[in-house]
Amino acid sequence: MTAHLNEIEKNFISELSPIASLQDLEELRKRYFGRKGIFNDLLDKLKKLSSEQKQKEGQALNAVKESLEKSLQSKLKQLEETQLRAELEKNREDWSLPAAPLLIGSSHPLTQILEEVMETFVSMGFSVAEGPEIETDENNFGALNIPPDHPARDMHDTFYIRGNPQHLMRTHTSPVQIRVMRSQKPPVRIIAPGRVYRHEAVDATHSSVFHQVEGLAVDENVSFADLKGTIALACQRLFGKNVQTRFRPSYFPFVEPGAEVDISCTICRQSQSNCPVCKGTGWIEMMGAGMVHPNVFQAVGYPPEITGFAFGMGIERIAMIRYGISDMRLFYENHLDFLSQF
Ligand SMILES: [Zn+2]
CATH class of the missing domain: 1.20.1280 (Monooxygenase)
Incomplete structure (x- = not known):
């Protein structure tokens, strides 16, 4: 075996x-x-x-x-x-196949401009302040030297809150200045960016919701020269170092003296009589500005000898000039064809 x-x-x-x-x-x-x-x-x-x-x-x-x-x-x-x-x-995977394209988003053009404006002023020593979009009549008008029945209220087509007549959708970002001054002593140096509301018929250059950035600087011995210097420098940083600024007398209830600020046309460089942006004038209206009215300081309880300047501009307007956009409604329609260009 x-x-x-x-x-x-x-x-x-x-x-x-x-x-x-x-x-x-x-x-x-x-x-x-x-x-x-x-x-x-x-x-x-x-x-x-x-x-x-x-x-x-x-x-x-x-x-x-x-x-x-x-x-x-x-x-x-x-x-x-x-x-x-x-x-x-x-069954080996084929790693050489191209991947499905990854869609990368970008900030909305208004957000981009807003951030650029904020960076500009923050670099000049301003800090960013924010406030609510529903405001009191007092903060939006009264404390800004626009008492009831003041004709300047006609300049602001206001959305009031039904059943609550002392509240409204803020018509500008100026009430943030009031809030900041009521809560802190001078010196104050802020910019207030945000959404504002006006009862406007919507067309190519008007919208019932738009964006503003306002600035406020309060201290002892602040002069109109400080305002001019600040605005000129900010405009050069935002629009190019050859940009010139021009101040024209104007009226806003919360400043005295008040001015409209124009910048030299960045599109035609003041050289075209048929320029669609400056309409051949060589200048583009950019913002309102002025020395803070004593009545405003009084309303927030600041001492009478204090001084300050304020300015405000529309974000849509800057974006339209920067990108050559003729219809403001494009910003709000959210078509990707439009937005993906930025
Ligand atoms: Zn022009």
Whole structure:
């Protein structure tokens, strides 16, 4: 029987080594170790031997069987690994495919201009102050030297809050100046950016919601020259260093004296009689400005000898000039064709 075992072992090994598929391996396993396999056959024969022989032959049989099973297991492992590798190779991802395009958004043009204006004034020592969009009549008008029945109220087509006549949608960002002055002592140097509301018929240059930035500087001995210098420098930073500024006398209830500030036309550089932006005048209206009216200081409880200047400009107007946009409504319609140009 031992000789027979040697032969079985030799056969098994020579059959095992060329096997290349799991299926063939399984067939081999069945043939040797299956219920009707060679080893079960040998065990049956073993039962018929004497007990002395049984023990001796049995040990030899088991030793060979264990060794062959080990070889079978290692072959199985090897074949499984090969198969797995082949499958991975077959289903490999193609990293060379171009990726789906990533759409990168950008800030709204009004936000870009607003941020630029804020950066300009912050770099000149102003800090940013904000206030609510629903304001009291007192903050929006009264404290700004526009008492009830003052004709200047006609300049502001105001949205009032129904059932609450002392509240309204702020018509300018000036009430933020009132709030800041009522809450802190001079010196004050702020800019107030934000959304404002007017009851306007919407057209190419009017909207019922738009954006302003106002500035306020209060201290001892602030002069009109300080105002001019601040505005001239800010305009150069915003529109280019060759830009000139021009002050024309004007009226705003909360300043005295008051002025309209123009900048030299950045589109035609004052050289075209048919320029659509400056209409051939060479100048573009940019903002209102002036020295803070003593009545405003009185309303917020500042001492009478204090001095200050204020200015205010529309963000839409700056964006329209900067980008050559003729219709303000484009800013609010949110068409991607328009917005993606900025
Ligand atoms: Zn021009």
